[in-house]
Amino acid sequence: MAIENDIVLVYLEDTPVFFARVESIWPDVKRDWFNIELLVLQIPLKVVVWTLKDLYINGGEFFMGGKRMRIEVVESPEDDFDEEEEEKPKVSRNSNGFYEISAKKKNTVEKHSIMEPSEIEESESLSALDEEKLHTDGDAEKSRIVSFNEFLKKKNQE
Template sequence: MAQEKDIVLIYFEDKPLVFARIEQILTDIKPDWYHVKLLLLQIPLQSVTWILRNAYINGDEFTMDGKRLRLELIESPDDTDEFDGTGEKEETQNHKQPEKGKVISFQSLRKK
């Protein structure tokens, strides 16, 4: 089930339309209905609140003004790199760490 802070992809008439973050899910006065506040991740940012059933939050198709919509939960891609617990990646046999590059100061690039 999609929860607060999850990212969903909103489909409009079977076409992906926009990504959104679920900001808040509050119960409605009607059983099994919820007020779902979405932050649409587009320019400009927009916040909307839809009243949806639990099944619709979980990906079932629904309609608004006769138009078909559905939410699809977006899962973060697997990160196969291993970390050693200190925030640094462990070097594995198949993955060698790249050599460190030269740091360029933005201060030195400023026009005088």
């Protein structure tokens, strides 16, 4: 039986006509009948309330305006990929009210190390081959990558 928040497909004469979300179901005044409120997923959105027996809400055929109809609950298709290899990202809200996304993928862990300032200065100089690729005017010193400490030293010397 369709329940609240289910997505259903409504058929008219064995032809799918529209999707809808079940908003609510409540008993009607007539015994064994129920009111089902559907949000019709079309543009513009439309809300309809039908009075049906539980047999019809469960997918049995019924007639409306002399036309044969039925409601079928839509099941989400299964994913084609193996969930063990890739987990879906998890979205959570932190204490500041911002959303955080955390995703874990196998075999994609990157290691980052903390470097001392002296190591950063050494690693920032370009190789001669890299400088040739970056500079066509021959002025390599002008475009050389420098650390902030080196920049301050040069500025203080001037």
